[in-house]
Amino acid sequence: MYMQATSKAYQWWQKSIIYEVYVRSFMDSNGDGIGDLQGVLSRLDYLHWLGIKAIWLTPVYPSPMKDFGYDVADYKGIHPQYGTMQDFDELLKAVHARDMKLIMDLVPNHTSDEHPWFKESRSSKDNPKRNWYIWHDAKPDGTPPNNWLSVFGGSTWEWDEPTQQYYLHSFLTAQPDLNFRNKEVQEAIFEVMRFWLDKGIDGFRVDSIAHLIKDKLLRDNPSNPDYNPGMPVSQQLVQLFSTNRPAVHDVIHAMREVMDEYENKVMIGELYLSVSGITSYYGRNNKGVQLPANFQLITDPWKAKELSVIIAKSEALVPQAAWPHWAIGNHDQPRVISRVGRSLAKVAALLLLTLRGTPTMYYGDEIGMHNVNIPVGEMKDPQGLLEPEKNFSRDPQRTPMQWSNEDQAGFTSGKPWLPVAGNYAAINVATAQQDDRSLLMLYKQLISLRQKEPSLSTGEYFPVFANGEMLAYIRQQEGANRFLIVLNITKVKGYYVQDNIQLSGTIELSTSKNREGKMIDKTIELEGGEGIIVRLHN
Ligand code: GLC
Numbered sequence: 001m002y003m004q005a006t007s008k009a010y011q012w013w014q015k016s017i018i019y020e021v022y023v024r025s026f027m028d029s030n031g032d033g034i035g036d037l038q039g040v041l042s043r044l045d046y047l048h049w050l051g052i053k054a055i056w057l058t059p060v061y062p063s064p065m066k067d068f069g070y071d072v073a074d075y076k077g078i079h080p081q082y083g084t085m086q087d088f089d090e091l092l093k094a095v096h097a098r099d100m101k102l103i104m105d106l107v108p109n110h111t112s113d114e115h116p117w118f119k120e121s122r123s124s125k126d127n128p129k130r131n132w133y134i135w136h137d138a139k140p141d142g143t144p145p146n147n148w149l150s151v152f153g154g155s156t157w158e159w160d161e162p163t164q165q166y167y168l169h170s171f172l173t174a175q176p177d178l179n180f181r182n183k184e185v186q187e188a189i190f191e192v193m194r195f196w197l198d199k200g201i202d203g204f205r206v207d208s209i210a211h212l213i214k215d216k217l218l219r220d221n222p223s224n225p226d227y228n229p230g231m232p233v234s235q236q237l238v239q240l241f242s243t244n245r246p247a248v249h250d251v252i253h254a255m256r257e258v259m260d261e262y263e264n265k266v267m268i269g270e271l272y273l274s275v276s277g278i279t280s281y282y283g284r285n286n287k288g289v290q291l292p293a294n295f296q297l298i299t300d301p302w303k304a305k306e307l308s309v310i311i312a313k314s315e316a317l318v319p320q321a322a323w324p325h326w327a328i329g330n331h332d333q334p335r336v337i338s339r340v341g342r343s344l345a346k347v348a349a350l351l352l353l354t355l356r357g358t359p360t361m362y363y364g365d366e367i368g369m370h371n372v373n374i375p376v377g378e379m380k381d382p383q384g385l386l387e388p389e390k391n392f393s394r395d396p397q398r399t400p401m402q403w404s405n406e407d408q409a410g411f412t413s414g415k416p417w418l419p420v421a422g423n424y425a426a427i428n429v430a431t432a433q434q435d436d437r438s439l440l441m442l443y444k445q446l447i448s449l450r451q452k453e454p455s456l457s458t459g460e461y462f463p464v465f466a467n468g469e470m471l472a473y474i475r476q477q478e479g480a481n482r483f484l485i486v487l488n489i490t491k492v493k494g495y496y497v498q499d500n501i502q503l504s505g506t507i508e509l510s511t512s513k514n515r516e517g518k519m520i521d522k523t524i525e526l527e528g529g530e531g532i533i534v535r536l537h538n
Contacts, residue, residue: 010458012101013203013266013290014323016053017353017447018360022331023058023082024068025400026363028412035400035411037083041091043403044098046429050366050440051447054101056205056268058331060088061107064114066174067382068398069105070207071112075192092200101202103266108189109208110175117188118176125163132185133176134168134214135160147220148242149234153386156242170211170242172382180212180251190258197259203266206255206289209281210271213248215241232392244273252281252288266290268325268360272299275313282322291325291358297351298333302340304489308466311355311473315461324357329365335397336362338371343529345439346511347487350531353446354475354485356461364401366443367432371396372421380418404430437513449509449533454480456533469494470526474536483508484520484534491528498522505536 027039037060047055059069060082069079078085095102111118120129136145136157144157144166150173157166158173168177178185193204221237252269259265269289271278274296281292296310318324328336328348337345345368352359374395379385384393395418402424403410409424421427432440450456459477466472469490476482484503488494502522507515510532520534 008458011266011290011323012264013054013358015451015457016101016358017051017450018054018056018103018268018358019047019050019052020056020330020360020362021058022363022398023060024417025398025411027401027403028414028416031412031414032081033412033414033416034081036081037078037087037091041087041094043401044091044094044100048098048100050444051451052100052361053451054103054202055095056103056360057105059105059107059207064112064174066112066172068380070107071110071114071172071175072107073112073114074116075189076195089199096200103203103205103268104196104201105207106189106193106196106204107207108178108180108192109211110169110171110177113174113176117178121176122160122163122167125165131182132179132188134179135163135165136168136218137165146218146241147237148218149221149237151232151234152383153233168214170208177211177214181216181247186251186254190255193255193258194261197262197265202264203259203268205268205270207270209252209269209289210244210248210273211242212251213245214243215245216247217241230390232390233387244277249280249283249288253283256283256287256289268293271295275310275317279317279319279322282319286319286322290323293327293360294325294357295327295330295333297326297328298330298336298339302344302489304469304471304487304494305466307351307489308463308471311461312463314357315463318357324355325360326352326355326357327360327362328352329362329397330360331362331398332394333397335369335371336365337368338396341491341529342368342370343491344489345529346442347489347529347531349439349443349446350485350487350509350511350533351471351489353443353450354456354473354483354533356459356475361443362397366440367402367429368427368439369399369402369421370423372399372419374399374418378419402428404428442511445509453483455483459483465496467494467496469528470496472496472524482536484536485531486524486526486534487531488526488528493528494526496524496526498524503534503536504538505534507532508535509533 024035026035027043029038061072062074062077062079063069063071121133144155148156150156219241224238227236267289268291269281278292281288314324381393381395399418400411400416400420405425409420432438455475455477459475462474464472472486507518511530
């Protein structure tokens with residue numbers, strides 16, 4: 001069964017588990033109800049204990065907070081709500097002191113409308129920065145230049161009365177898009193990148209990367225035949241001309257060149273595309289982003305056979321010298337438990353942490369945080385507020401981290417900006433740390449096993465079996481222990497009957513502890529939501 005000799009050297013970002021810290025909700029150090037940098041610093045030891053090697057911080061830049069930091073007003077500063085540049089420097093040092101890496105969120109597609117660049121740009125048609133954003137005349141009848149829709153609903157064009165032109169915004173009207181066809185804009189963003197790289201950060205997660213270039217001719221988007229009214233309004237159209245244009249790869253390549261002026265840096269691209277769509281973002285000769293985000297485990301239904309196809313596609317399409325990425329949660333999507341059910345929380349962890357590719361965890365998923373229902377009157381997220389009749393608010397997955405059973409789950413001494421989940425007394429870090437069978441302890445055990453066993457971290461992936469319930473695969477690397485992973489992705493019992501080749505081995509880790517240390521049989525029977533990692537003997 002053993003296939004290929006590998007003695008490649010792997011980069012830190014291939015071997016690490018990345019943890020997304022949604023800063024606003026992670027830990028508040030000063031009682032204002034909003035998470036901050038000192039808060040993150042105070043919880044670094046927890047992340048280190050868990051085995052996390054790289055932290056991605058959501059935007060901490062000065063911002064009017066219309067989109068909670070994804071509307072940047074100064075790319076080189078720190079929002080006072082989050083702390084100071086000194087706090088940032090202290091955090092970076094502390095991260096590195098623990099042999100961990102720090103990844104910043106870079107939001108190049110758009111700025112806040114309060115960014116000085118936009119203020120200049122909108123001040124007059126002949127301002128030197130006019131062409132830093134995407135301005136266009138109205139059609140003769142006064143309507144917008146084309147039919148494009150913003151991701152958050154409504155036209156992508158906003159009329160500017162004083163200068164009598166429209167500007168383009170892919171997201172909120174308060175988030176005008178930069179014009180990346182303009183080299184000056186590219187240079188300005190490269191300079192921002194160098195500013196943070198010079199400080200010693202280890203990489204960027206690049207926001208909305210597919211949006212950076214739009215169709216030169218601004219052609220209308222076609223209507224979407226699969227649209228139904230339950231979907232966001234923006235999906236009435238297929239975003240054919242407004243995103244994912246071929247020329248975006250030139251910009252990304254140039255960004256990568258900036259990264260490569262430094263050593264060992266990583267770029268992760270935020271992409272909502274199919275597996276074949278994301279793989280183009282590795283770029284020619286893999287000189288695009290190193291990790292184009294693969295969100296298929298978030299956006300696609302959880303059925304064992306379908307999952308096996310998603311994984312097979314990633315295995316088939318990720319170029320040879322490139323490396324896959326996987327995630328089961330992020331700050332824009334409903335929490336994994338709320339999507340697939342609490343009974344599948346552990347098997348979801350097994351899946352994420354045994355695939356070939358860099359796993360990205362979302363804060364709180366490791367303790368089983370779920371989506372928290374926020375009453376409409378208390379909704380904060382603009383995406384929710386813009387289409388209130390639909391359920392698109394992202395607040396439910398952004399509630400404060402549950403640290404302990406103290407007031408406000410130990411997140412703040414004040415009033416949290418979003419309510420803490422009602423179940424915090426039972427679901428929290430401190431309680432889970434005392435319970436060997438908790439989801440958190442399973443995550444810790446899995447992370448440590450993945451980091452100890454080269455096969456699980458950088459080894460090859462071989463599909464073995466998939467039916468309606470079960471998914472089985474092998475991870476192996478030359479000269480190292482080989483592992484069989486068997487997962488039951490449903491809520492009912494499932495079987496994997498080994499017919500052709502019979503594997504034998506010892507269960508190294510299991511979601512229900514009582515199986516560990518036992519040998520597997522010809523028939524492997526797993527309860528719903530159960531998963532095992534087997535150290536193979538043959
Ligand atoms: C990305 C971010 C999201 C934000 C959007 C606009 O998708 O993840 O939170 O709202 O970009 O910046």
